[in-house]
Every structure is written in C-alpha cells, then in structure tokens.
Amino acid sequence: xxxxxxNVIGExxxxxxxxxxxxxxxxxxxxxxxxxxxxxxxxxxxxxxxRAINDIKAVETKIIEAIDLTAMIATPCLMxxxxxxxxxxxxxxxxxxxxxxxxxxxxxxxxxxCLTQSINGILQALDKNFSILKASIASIIxxxxxxxxxxxxxxxxxxxxxxxxxxxxxxxxxxxxxxxFKNFI
Numbered sequence: 001x002x003x004x005x006x007n008v009i010g011e012x013x014x015x016x017x018x019x020x021x022x023x024x025x026x027x028x029x030x031x032x033x034x035x036x037x038x039x040x041x042x043x044x045x046x047x048x049x050x051r052a053i054n055d056i057k058a059v060e061t062k063i064i065e066a067i068d069l070t071a072m073i074a075t076p077c078l079m080x081x082x083x084x085x086x087x088x089x090x091x092x093x094x095x096x097x098x099x100x101x102x103x104x105x106x107x108x109x110x111x112x113x114c115l116t117q118s119i120n121g122i123l124q125a126l127d128k129n130f131s132i133l134k135a136s137i138a139s140i141i142x143x144x145x146x147x148x149x150x151x152x153x154x155x156x157x158x159x160x161x162x163x164x165x166x167x168x169x170x171x172x173x174x175x176x177x178x179x180x181f182k183n184f185i
Contacts, residue, residue: 040121047125081107
C-alpha cells in the first residue's frame, strides 16, 4: 500500500496515511474480531463431538447458535464504529484524530470478517479445511488486485485500501457461507 501510495502522493504523506490505517483503523476493527475468535475456537470441539456421534440435528443447532451469537456481537460493533467513528477517534486519539472517516468506512466489513471467522471454525470442525484455504486465497488475490487499482485512483488513495478490504471480506464471506450451506445446512 505504501509503495503504491508514495508514487501518487509522495513518501511522507503515504507513510502518514498508512500509519493511520494500520495503527488506528485496523486495530479498532480487530477488537470485534478478537471477541468473536473465541466463538470460532469454542465451536470446533463442540461440532466435532456432535459430528463424531452423528448427531446432525445438534450440529445444525450449534452452527446456527454460533452464527447468531457472532452476528449479535458484530452488529453493534459495526453500528457503533460506523455512527460514532469521530467520537471514538476523539476519545482514543485526542491529539491526532485524523482518520475517523476511514474507521466509518472500514466498520462495514466487521460483520463479514466476524461471520467469516466463525464459519471458518465451523468448516474446520466439519473437516472442510481446504475450503477455508480456497476462500482465503480468493480473498487475498482480490484484495491485492483492488489495492493496485483503487489506490491509484485520484481522490480515493487510502480509501481504496479500505474499499478493497471490504470487498475481499465480502467475497470470503460469500464463499465460506456458500460452502457451509452447500455441505451442511
């Protein structure tokens, strides 16, 4: 991102913009992910156990519970960061609150990132590890391509990185959700 940005807006400005994105926005977006990662970790042994004894109904119940719980955690985080990004930045970074617009934009991806994380745990419990890998590779390829394209567009720059992250998260979610529904639900 910095290499692309420095060609467009100069090295010092690129480092500042990337610093805001990586040290403020990405850290705040990671908070709900760290909370929902425990759901992903906890669901693996439960689903594996129910699957081992061939209790399909219990597996379905655990899957739905994990997805619902993840959505119940991720949705308020998304809304809070979307609508109160300026206030969050003023509270946490009172002397340097530049970048709250990026947080508002990036917050939209929270729901997809969290749900993807939980579904990945579910797929791991269902022995669909290769499917998780395929979704991750597709997401990475899309993110890199979109970064190269969007960061070079005048007026977007660092917002291009946020947009590409959102689209990559959405694609990954769509893939793993489709795999889960195709194979189990």
